[in-house]
Amino acid sequence: MSSIEIRLKHRFGDFEMDVAFDAPGQGVTALFGRSGSGKTSVLRAVAGLERARQGLVRINGEVWQDGERFLPVHRRPIGYVFQEASLFPHLSVRKNLEYGLHRVAEGQRQIPFQDVVELLGISSLLTRATPRLSGGERQRVAIARALLTSPRLLLMDEPLSALDHAAKQTIMPYLERLHDEFAIPSLYVSHDPNEVARLADHMVVLDAGRATAQGEAAQLLTRLDLPLSTYDDASALLEGFVSSHDHSYHLTWISLQGNRVAVPREDLPVGRHARVQIQARDVSLSIRAHADTSILNILPVRVIDTRDISLTQVLVRLALEDGQTLLSRITRRSAIGMGIHEGMQLYAQVKSVALLS
């Protein structure tokens, strides 16, 4: 199923990029790393905006670059969303959207104009001049513009990083819907674990121009040997489905194969796939299951491993009964006092669960 194959070697000044990774030909693959890790360079090389000295770029069977060939940018079926929206200031919103659309042969247009405009909520903006849009509106237009070329690979370079928190929160649902409705394989550059948790299925961790880890996002987010777990807002992702609604207490129960957690009531159909995020700092551990606690979500877990992240704190990686992983951050004093060790059976008390999709 690995149908995105990337091998890139290049030197940019004194920065050496030597990246190799495979990603599934569907879903969202996050390229995650700190600034300066080479994420954007990788994305630009995949797009053909930089020409890597040595490289192989193969997307679902099509070779865009190898030893002999180098397909120029404008012949690659990509959609590219830059960090800043980069709309053409001399064109109206509609003309911006049509710029790419009109350059794609009619037979190859698979995404209807109206669908995109509605999905991104920009139908009221069409006649506006681009310089008068807000940051969030601009980025939505830029995403729509890229989608309208019916790309076979969507490349997103931190599309939310230039926006303030409120604008980010309004765009996130659009990005989630995008991935549900159009199913275009995407490479999504980010340095924000929360964005990755919400959007990505697969993940490649980049560090100093190298891919240091790759795999399922839920797995990588909780691996203690990777930088992600040491972030202050380190969290775990759990997949499940909506099992029932509790009308009297206004809760929605998410089933995690044998266990269940409650989230504030959401209007979702029972049986729908659900992804929840649990922050490591919201998980406490106890040796026995307590009934006399205000905490609703208590899950039986087994300790996989632990890691000291500071002089006072320890991160504990836990396996649920169905094999999914959870992170808990507790004090070193508690960890030693409880005698936490690998394989130990415990109860995780989860203070807060966020439903992502």
Add this chain to the structure above:
Amino acid sequence: MTFDWQPVWLTLKLASTTTLLLLIIGTPIAWWLARTHAWYKQALSAVVALPLVLPPTVLGFYLLIMLAPDGPVGQLTQALGMGTLPFTFGGLVFASVLYSLPFVVQPLQNAFEALGPRPAEVAATLRASPWDRFMTVVIPLARPGFLTAAVLCFAHTVGEFGVVLMIGGNIPGETRVLSVAIYDYVETLDYGQAHLLAAGMLAFSFLVLMTLYLVNGRISRSHQP
């Protein structure tokens, strides 16, 4: 007193021809200078800027030698059946193109550099070929630069004197442009005609520059993000 319009028309013809040619020649040079990292970029920039600092007589002198019947360009034009260029309108155009080159290349280069690579990159990811993105994105966005270049080139060519005198002489209807005509009138103490032409030039130059500033001000305001 009859007013002699011939130098005025000749000057306008020379300035328009030069501006048109220079926009065609200067655009690729400016684009290349704005984009390249070649080691000889600075050397080429210096060559382009030379007419700004050289006395027009120096430029005129070398042009005269180059264009003379036994000079390199002179031999070429003769071989092409165009005769020799000194003391002809064609010679004036040739000289003006070189003399006004920096006035076109520098504003364009500044405009292209200010634009940065991003708009063209975005256009490329939207399937536009290099020529397509230059025509539909770079030129419209660099419009203030083109306008400045055209106006400066036109006005500078109108005001040219030294090079014209060296290479064109003073042949009515062929090379006797405004600046030379004014010089002539002053020499022959015909201050009435000199006043007319000089005041006309002053008014013209002021109008041209003011229009330029007005238009550029409006464009940059409308492109503010």
